[in-house]
Every structure is written in C-alpha cells, then in structure tokens.
Amino acid sequence: xxxxxxxxxxxxxxxxxGPAYSAAKDEVALTGQAEDIFALMRDGAWRxxxxxxxxxxxxxxxxxxxLRHLKKGRFGAHAVEKRRxxxxxVEQRAWExxxxxxEKVQMILSGASQPTEPGQQ
Numbered sequence: 001x002x003x004x005x006x007x008x009x010x011x012x013x014x015x016x017x018g019p020a021y022s023a024a025k026d027e028v029a030l031t032g033q034a035e036d037i038f039a040l041m042r043d044g045a046w047r048x049x050x051x052x053x054x055x056x057x058x059x060x061x062x063x064x065x066x067l068r069h070l071k072k073g074r075f076g077a078h079a080v081e082k083r084r085x086x087x088x089x090v091e092q093r094a095w096e097x098x099x100x101x102x103e104k105v106q107m108i109l110s111g112a113s114q115p116t117e118p119g120q121q
Contacts (some may be wrong), residue, residue: 007038008101010076016069030066033058034075037066041099048085048094067097078102 007014016023016030036056041047049060056063070078079100085092 007035007070008042008076008078010034010074014069015074033062034066034069037063038070038078038099041067041070041097042101044098044100046083046085046096046098048096050094052097067099070099076102 014027014031014034016026033056036058037052040052040055047055049063052058052063053060058066067080069075071080079102081098081100082095085094085096
C-alpha cells in the first residue's frame with residue numbers, strides 16, 4: 001500500500017455523492033482511495049486497472065470511479081486518458097489509463113504568480 005497524499009487542487013474535504021453514499025460511512029474510505037490512486041498515477045505512467053489494484057490494494061471498480069472523480073473540478077480537474085494496451089504491436093483487450101496533473105492547479109498551489117490581463121496589476 002502506498003502513502004496517502006493530498007490531491008492537487010481538490011476541495012477539502014473531498015465531496016463525494018450518489019444515492020448510496022453516506023458521509024459517515026464512506027468519506028474516510030473514499031478519500032483514502034482517491035489519494036492513493038492520485039499518488040500512484042501522478043507520475044503520468046500508463047497502467048491497467050489490474051496494475052493500479054496491485055499497487056494500491058483497492059478494487060478495480062473503485063479505481064475506475066476514482067479516476068472519473070479526478071477529472072471533476074472539485075477533485076482538481078486533472079486529465080485522465082484511456083487507451084487499449086498494445087503489446088508487441090498487438091492491441092489487447094485491456095484498457096490502460098494515464099493521469100496528467102492539472103498544471104494550472106499546481107501553479108496556484110505552489111504560490112506561483114498568476115498571469116494578469118493587460119492593464120491589471
């Protein structure tokens with residue numbers, strides 16, 4: 001299992017939802033899943049759900065849901081790409097995913113100066 005990390009640009013606490021969601025029962029577990037998956041995937045490497053499961057210990061259905069969450073504004077508006085895995089030139093049945101961290105969010109979190117419009121100070 002990997003260490004939890006904060007998700008760049010995400011609102012704290014993370015806001016999950018859905019008809020079966022109970023903050024009292026689910027918030028801690030879902031936040032941990034999202035942070036674990038972000039920590040692994042922020043390196044930009046392509047991974048299948050099985051590979052992410054192997055590295056994080058979280059089930060593939062949860063990983064898929066958390067990757068969708070990471071695309072939402074309240075989770076940082078990160079880019080998540082999906083493609084078929086190709087091995088030795090042959091397209092496989094497995095899908096692989098890559099996270100690209102939202103650079104604008106990183107600039108804001110690091111305290112970098114924001115671009116201004118002409119005439120603004």
